[in-house]
Amino acid sequence: MTDAHKFIAIDGPAGSGKSSVSKAVARRLDYGYLDTGAAYRALAWHVLEGGADTADAEAVRSAASDFPLSQQLDPDDRRVLVGGVDVTDAIRDPRVSAAVSGVARVPEVRLQVNEIFRRMVAESAYPAVVVEGRDITTVVAPDAPVRILLTAAPEVRAARRAGELAGSDAAAVGEAMRKRDASDSSVVDFLNAAPGVTVVDSTHLDFTQTIDAVLAVIERAFDADKEPHHG
Numbered sequence: 001m002t003d004a005h006k007f008i009a010i011d012g013p014a015g016s017g018k019s020s021v022s023k024a025v026a027r028r029l030d031y032g033y034l035d036t037g038a039a040y041r042a043l044a045w046h047v048l049e050g051g052a053d054t055a056d057a058e059a060v061r062s063a064a065s066d067f068p069l070s071q072q073l074d075p076d077d078r079r080v081l082v083g084g085v086d087v088t089d090a091i092r093d094p095r096v097s098a099a100v101s102g103v104a105r106v107p108e109v110r111l112q113v114n115e116i117f118r119r120m121v122a123e124s125a126y127p128a129v130v131v132e133g134r135d136i137t138t139v140v141a142p143d144a145p146v147r148i149l150l151t152a153a154p155e156v157r158a159a160r161r162a163g164e165l166a167g168s169d170a171a172a173v174g175e176a177m178r179k180r181d182a183s184d185s186s187v188v189d190f191l192n193a194a195p196g197v198t199v200v201d202s203t204h205l206d207f208t209q210t211i212d213a214v215l216a217v218i219e220r221a222f223d224a225d226k227e228p229h230h231g
């Protein structure tokens with residue numbers, strides 16, 4: 001059994017604002033923050049570093065069997081290490097973004113990293129942890145008290161992501177994101193909300209409004225919990 005009650009689960013496609021919004025929400029509430037995509041990215045980096053291709057499922061399984069990942073739950077410590085090597089910046093490289101879906105497609109790897117995520121949350125001293133990814137609301141913590149799907153229109157997501165990568169053109173970034181979302185969504189559905197999951201669509205919300213919308217969902221869920229139960 002997992003400590004499902006400690007999960008604030010947030011899923012969504014690339015560029016929807018999951019990391020930035022989740023981090024801000026965690027800071028506001030003094031909660032932990034876990035970027036599950038960073039773990040998949042770190043494993044993709046690890047496969048590439050070993051000279052293999054992430055399209056090779058056997059190579060991915062082999063890299064996963066020796067994957068010394070170190071990640072913190074502190075929203076202000078974004079460092080990710082693999083075997084003592086700081087890969088924080090390297091895992092954002094377009095080369096890793098292009099390779100990561102190969103890693104995410106291997107079922108045994110998903111089971112393995114899901115256990116890492118559940119253990120990190122269960123063992124943490126934080127009262128709750130904002131955990132963001134693709135399958136947190138559906139697979140990793142389907143019993144979480146708060147489950148949110150963060151979305152935004154594809155062109156808005158592409159523009160936001162392009163704004164982060166210096167010198168990149170929005171069309172190329174959009175196309176790379178579209179490809180990755182298409183590949184990822186054949187593994188888990190993060191484009192449609194599962195029953196009980198609240199959608200926050202940030203297409204027409206600025207950053208602060210999106211944080212407030214997520215905080216409002218959390219507040220409502222915890223207030224409803226405090227209501228006396230009748231019948």
Ligand SMILES: Nc1ncnc2c1ncn2[C@@H]1O[C@H](COP(=O)(O)OP(=O)(O)O)[C@@H](O)[C@H]1O
Nearest residue numbers: 014015016017018019020160202205206207210
């Ligand atoms: N509602 C919003 N309005 C404008 N920009 C946003 C909004 N939400 C997030 N951003 C910005 O969009 C970019 C992508 O967000 P990010 O959190 O990295 O998305 P994800 O983790 O879903 O890929 C970041 O630069 C972030 O600051």
Ligand SMILES: Nc1ccn([C@@H]2O[C@H](COP(=O)(O)OP(=O)(O)O)[C@@H](O)[C@H]2O)c(=O)n1
Nearest residue numbers: 014015036037038040100101104133134135
């Ligand atoms: N829970 C998760 C999180 C990420 N992933 C994979 O990891 C990749 C990187 O995730 P990310 O959250 O860093 O991606 P962005 O949304 O930030 O672009 C995704 O493209 C998926 O292939 C996953 O399969 N399941």
